[in-house]
Amino acid sequence: MRELHWADEALDTVLRRVGETARQVGERFPLYADPADGHWTTTGRGSWAGGFWAGLLWLRARRTGAPADRAAAAACTARLAPWTEADTATRGLILWYGTALGDGGPLRARAARSALAAYDPALGLVPWGAALGGPRSRARADGVPGLVPLLASAGTGGETVAAGHLHRHLDLCLDGSDTGRPRPSWEFTEATGWQAHPEPEPGWTRGEAWLLLAVADALLRARTPAWRPKRLHESAQLLLEQGEFLTGTLVPPALARYPDGPLDTSAAVIGAVALLKLALLPGPEAATYRTRAEDVLRHLVRTHLTPPGTPHPAGMLRDGCYDMTSGTAVRHALVWGDFFLALGLAALRGHVDLRRV
Structure with missing residues (x-):
């Protein structure tokens, strides 16, 4: 297995950012954050992305083991009940x-x-x-x-x-x-x-x-x-081909017909987690899927994750595109991007079983 200390360091950076976000948003739910100052646009009920904030809080609680972090995650999850x-x-x-x-x-x-x-x-x-x-x-x-x-x-x-x-x-x-x-x-x-x-x-x-x-x-x-497992395997292969998950750029554009337009790091990291899941299946392609997922995650950490010691808040996965059509938050940190980055990094290090998430 390739050296993965970078994944542990990146995971800790992302989860420290979770603590900062929690102090900023209180009982509201973060949606997307300005890459310059890290300020979150929030929602009262979470909209469709509220579960990813709860998931980030649970990942932090699993990593720290702190009762207070577990209580914060449980309280956030309870606020999802109306959905x-x-x-x-x-x-x-x-x-x-x-x-x-x-x-x-x-x-x-x-x-x-x-x-x-x-x-x-x-x-x-x-x-x-x-x-x-x-x-x-x-x-x-x-x-x-x-x-x-x-x-x-x-x-x-x-x-x-x-x-x-x-x-x-x-x-x-x-x-x-x-x-x-x-x-x-x-x-x-x-x-x-x-x-x-x-x-x-x-x-x-x-x-x-x-x-x-x-x-x-x-x-x-x-x-x-x-x-219908045979049809699922065929669909996976078709999606891998049409979406260029193994052959395209490590971070795709938000819309394929605008290759020079805004990127979407959240698309990249969701795809990486999907590849890590496919790598759990038996078959000769498993190693290829895992290697590609590692390459995507490593690139995101090195190129799009704000590191400690910079003028910008550390732990933000920048260059996510909320909605290119409306021009909303096209180069921002997105709460689901942060979640899937943390999930993928935790899975690489064996902290999470992706068969259960």
């Missing part, structure tokens, strides 16, 4: 990543039952929902990660629904694409059936990373025919 009944497929992002690393079992179980009840057999998935605005009957790539393991945690029926939810998204995003890249957003109406939705557009690299992460999670859980 269990919210009409949004992003419950997976909120309530899986916000509970999987800590003491969130009862909340996670409640969220899994609620998500299972939201499954629409006619659509073949849990709809995107109306809680965050826009048409309810949509399928989006970011409505799959987190929701697959959350649904699967609801027992045999949950596993069947989780597999169906994922495969319907793969039917649309991969098989329904005519662009050479996954088409991340679809809308259903009774009059037209499923039709491609223009936003987000194909080439949204974070959407491609979300899909790969969801497929990797499913492959780690595929023990029954409902998961």
Whole structure:
């Protein structure tokens, strides 16, 4: 195994930043931070990203073992409870990543039952929902990660629904694409059936990373025919090829059609964690996946993570793109980018089992 002391040092830097963030935001949830001064834009309820803040607090608590850090993580997780009944497929992002690393079992179980009840057999998935605005009957790539393991945690029926939810998204995003890249957003109406939705557009690299992460999670859980493991392996290979996860730049642009536009380090680090998960599967490609994930994480640490001893706050993963279309926070630190960086570094060092997160 290659020398990984840099990963431990980087993880500690990121988690020290978690402490600074906690003092700054109080009981609010950080969303994105200005790279110049580290000031966070926050939300009161966490929006779709609230679970990543809870997850960061749990990673800090696991690293330090301090009772106060554990209490802070538990309190933050408890504040996610209103999202269990919210009409949004992003419950997976909120309530899986916000509970999987800590003491969130009862909340996670409640969220899994609620998500299972939201499954629409006619659509073949849990709809995107109306809680965050826009048409309810949509399928989006970011409505799959987190929701697959959350649904699967609801027992045999949950596993069947989780597999169906994922495969319907793969039917649309991969098989329904005519662009050479996954088409991340679809809308259903009774009059037209499923039709491609223009936003987000194909080439949204974070959407491609979300899909790969969801497929990797499913492959780690595929023990029954409902998961269709052969099709999952084929989908993983297609995503790896179309998203250039093994051959493209270590940090992709936020939108593929703007190769000189803003980067998205959060897409890079989500993809790296997905590769680390794929590396846990048996097969000759495992070493290739892990090596590429290490290369991405090392590059992010050396090039995009603010180090100690600079005028800028240490521990920020800069150059994340919240939303290029609206021009919102296009070169910022993003709470989910920080989370997946910390998760990937912790996994490299054996502090976290990615089969369980």
